[in-house]
Amino acid sequence: MHRSLPAIAALALLSTTALAQQTSDTPSDLTVLPPISEEYQPALTPWGEPDFRGVWPIDHLNSRTPLERDPQYGERIFLSDAEFAEQAERVQTLGARRENEDSADQLGQGHWTELGSPNRRTSFIVSPANGRLPAKTAEGERRSDLMRSSWRQGQDFDIWTDFDSWDRCITRGLPASMLPMMYNNGIRIFQAPGLVAIQLEMIHETRIIPTDGSAGVATAIDNLMGVSRGAWEDENTLVVTTDNFAPGPSATNIVTTGSPPANDTPVSTEARLVERFHMTGPDTIIYEMTWEDPVIFTAPWSVRLDWQRDDEYQFFEYACHEGNVQIRNYITASRAARAAGE
Template sequence: MRRLALLLATLTLPGSAWAQEDLTRLPDPSDSYRPALTSWGEPDFRGGWPIDHLNGRTPLQRDPALGDRQLLTEQEYAERAEVVEALEQRYANEDESGTMGMGHWAEVSAANRRTSWITAPANGQLPALTPEGQRLSDAMRSSWVEGQPFDTWTDFDSWDRCITRGLPASMFPFMYNNGMRIFQSPGLVALQMEMVHEVRMIPTDGSAHIPAAIGNWMGDSRGRWLDANTLEVETTNFRPGPSATNIGTTGSPRENDIPVSTSARLVERFHMTGPDEIIYEFTWEDPVVFTQPWSARLEWLRDDDFAIYEYACHEGNVQVRNFITASRAERAEAAQ
């Protein structure tokens, strides 16, 4: 636990390794660490790797005023820390007033120095959509879109319906349910995610992708060990549709939903840089939807004591029906 505390300090405190002179780039992941090996000879990444510590107001996309800077100055960091401290106080305030609201519902962790999770393009922004990507996005429906009426189940995205948050969205922190755990067996890595209780099965035995005609919500992943401390994963075979991806993390596009095509490809690298740290990086390319690929980086910290509980989503599977009933009633009342 002392190691975990030190790593959290590195992520959050002014004057730490993050407070480097060049604020425009993050330090490259170290290749010097050599993790222990499993009994069958693969690097041992097993354990709890929750990303709840990343839920500290770092946005997906960077504030344009920060330009190409990947790190905050000490003053900017202090300002973010002040905002986070106020958010953390909500829980105690609600307890004192005998109420229960967003302070109990939305988790927040310590601030960090990152200006955005997106690292490429250099401006930290999602690339522009292609004309076809824009057309597909405009056709999407979601409960996250303000003022949208609901008439059928197709007015809800896959996360609304508790099917999946999709990729790469599932790899970003949200306001709750940020647990992740890695399991391994010979030739296989399994990544369990608390949100929607999905498990990504990643063969590392050299087997080929499934046929291109088969599409999955989370795609089809294949991994390989690049060296003693890095796992690279390529995911293809994504299931297209008008409601496939909802990033949902701080700083996501206002409409939240981004379409996915059958041409989408995700390449991830998990670098273990110490016994309690993984630098997670990915590049997402979907030429049907985006005008160029984009990349992100997140710093994972080990916490084997993090407990993953039931993710009920919506009890009794009645909320989609309730949204539709309420929406129709509101419109009928407005018409009168």
Template sequence: MRSASFLAASLALLIAGGAAAQEDPTQLPAPSNDFRPSLTSWGEPDLRGGWPIDHLNGRTPFQRPAEYGNRQLLTEEEYNERAQAVAQLEQRYENEESEGTMGMGHWAEVAAANRRTSWITAPADGQLPAYTPEGQRLSDAMRSTWAAGQHFDWVDDFDSWDRCITRGLPASMFPFMYNNGIRIFQAPGLVALQLEMVHEVRMIPTDGSAHLPRQIGQWMGDSRGTWEDHNTLRVDTVNFRPGPSATNIGTTGSPRENDTPVSEEAHLVERFHMVGEDEIIYEFTWTDPVVFEQPWSARLEWQRDDDYGMYEYACHEGNVQIRNYITASRAERAAEDASE
């Protein structure tokens, strides 16, 4: 929250400047190639630093509400309405402090409003594509604490995020209500992305090495990076481990239940465009023909914040919550049976 105003203003200037130069002010401008970032001592574009996406957390939905149609940017009137809604959310903390209570105002971080109508940019309507029949079957079979009315009897009744294993991809690249820190580290032939949520680190070789054998699946996939133009890192990720791994759960406007499966055919292509000393436009396309009828894409505007501090991600202290869910669920069902 300490830098939300600065970051929001920078984002507004970025979008406004691009919109002024294009014919359609309702659409996002393409990332510019004008900026030439400084180079590392070994000659690669230098993306190192803190790039938290907490400034994107708030009212921007993952999927676009139907009333916006194919528009990627809000009108001035719509933006003002969102800004007012954000201001009301920000007031929750002060209200709780004055009342001596602790609720969502203390728990959920809210950033300043921006003009995006959704994070999804393709398909044009900003909605996730339809599931294939197999995708729907896999989705229906998924289990999660995010789903209402579910019973828990064993560890496979929980998704990978419930179990503090991973938030998965591309979900980990979207804002949540907290723990939105991202740091980029570089070494010769390697880029590393440190994620605050679950404290995962994505290791991305840029040395031209081939992907691991297909049968070696990983929760975050196997990534390989190449440099495009003079300001862009392209990352190609395959070899995803199938299973209960979320792709979008938690972000405002995403499906309410953790019901988006990942198959072995999933393929993620990301581009990190450094368009200013303190600005990266992050874009990706997710293709999973087993699950979705067509690929889908998203875009987020990152802002540098090297002062952002990452603290311990204590997912569930003592590693007892899975057991607690199971014992509570069994006790609840036993009580229901006894009352019949």
């Protein structure tokens, strides 16, 4: 876990245009995202590719902005001035929890959650226009009902398959691994000729993405994180397409603020993730993703995030659950409760 709790940044520190439009400045139209600038030309690596190397943590985005938009905002992408002021006050109150716990000689969520900076976004989902996940297909609902996870309420535990892949410290899956949550939000990009590697602090997975134009692999070869291929588009954009997902307990929304409350989104072999990393300045990337899984969802859905470079950010151990005993403890406690008639 990354243990240095980020301070609630003053809005004046968010100096780039793209970020300012999502924080202190009032957008001229609350229903329209600003266009992505194509003017910036990043430096090149010694082998001639755009240089995206560095640390791009998304901890600053863990600030009460939900994945799914509250229906009260309709198709508004941004909060009004008054709504943003309320948001900033809530974030400031939450940011004081650690200090309050220290004063009371207590440990709680203030020592666990790494809170970011308030921003104007009403949701991270930008398509569909209502900012919400599309409805599931009938097959998606059927598969969702079969899913098991410690994040689902009222569930008994009796075998290891009653737990999802994150419970078992295997993977958080995609696209969830690219979305902010309450801790371990580090993302680091490495590059070599014809290759990009994206290291994730959560579970310490590393996505290996060839950019040399090599062909993909047979569909019979799959992975819980899928199989990725990348290509450089224009001079400042990396496009990554990921398919060959292994069906199973990976989920798209687990413990991402404002997502559905349970791990209830399965992944099919037809799923495809398309990501665009637009470098808009030396220290800013606009990240876009589109998730399409026609077996599970009735339509694709898309997310847009603003990344900030922070090469001082440190990755810490992701211990998951100490001693790897929690699966057994859940099962033992659940069996005992059932035996006692609880």
